[in-house]
Amino acid sequence: MDDTQPNILVNFWVDRSQPPNMFVATAFAAISLAVSFSFPLVCHGARNSVKKLFFASRFQKIEDGGVAENIGHIAITVAIVLLSLFVGLCVPDIGVVFAFMGSTVGVCFVYILPALFFIKVVEISRAHTLEVDLKQHVSTAGATALVCFGVFIGLVGTLATSLHVARVI
Structure with missing residues (x-):
């Protein structure tokens, strides 16, 4: 019980001195693809929530797709991606x-x-x-x-x- 890992796929990789078998490697690849393709969806929702929560009055006035809206959109997106990267590297x-x-x-x-x-x-x-x-x-x-x-x-x-x-x- 002490050897149980938080990532369930690692528990199926019994012999750590050998590469994982085909099924475990396929599962790792599938999880990687799922996370990679779902991140933009999560980022989209997070960006909209940040806009509405912190900058509601500012972005309500500028909804014409102008330069100011694009700069804010890009800045919030970059901040979310960098925060995610920082957490991913530190944890x-x-x-x-x-x-x-x-x-x-x-x-x-x-x-x-x-x-x-x-x-x-x-x-x-x-x-x-x-x-x-x-x-x-x-x-x-x-x-x-x-x-x-x-x-x-x-x-x-x-x-x-x-x-x-x-x-x-």
């Missing part, structure tokens, strides 16, 4: 990336976002009805508790992953 093991993604993004998808969506739906339904229902207050309190629990689990998971990477635990 030696993909398991570290998966651990941090699980403790942050995974917790958001499982606990925090569904509860926030529920709270928003309840708020919208309250706006359309004049009645104040005790059930809605209780369910909103439960969803708020779930958000708090998710934030707590995310912080604990990120701290545990950080300590594990630093070889403290």
Whole structure:
């Protein structure tokens, strides 16, 4: 059990003194192709999110495809690619990336976002009805508790992953 690697394909490569067999090598090549072709898709979404999150007022005014929009577009793209390259060069093991993604993004998808969506739906339904229902207050309190629990689990998971990477635990 101690020899289990975070990258599952490495676990199938039994004799490390020999090159991997044909099936493992094919799997490595397929994963490399999948990552290579999916990176531009991820970069596109990340670039749009960065634009809308940090530069919404600036890029709303310049949506004519002019020089200013292109310079901003290229600058954000280069920054994302360089940040990805830096992380790829500094982090030696993909398991570290998966651990941090699980403790942050995974917790958001499982606990925090569904509860926030529920709270928003309840708020919208309250706006359309004049009645104040005790059930809605209780369910909103439960969803708020779930958000708090998710934030707590995310912080604990990120701290545990950080300590594990630093070889403290």
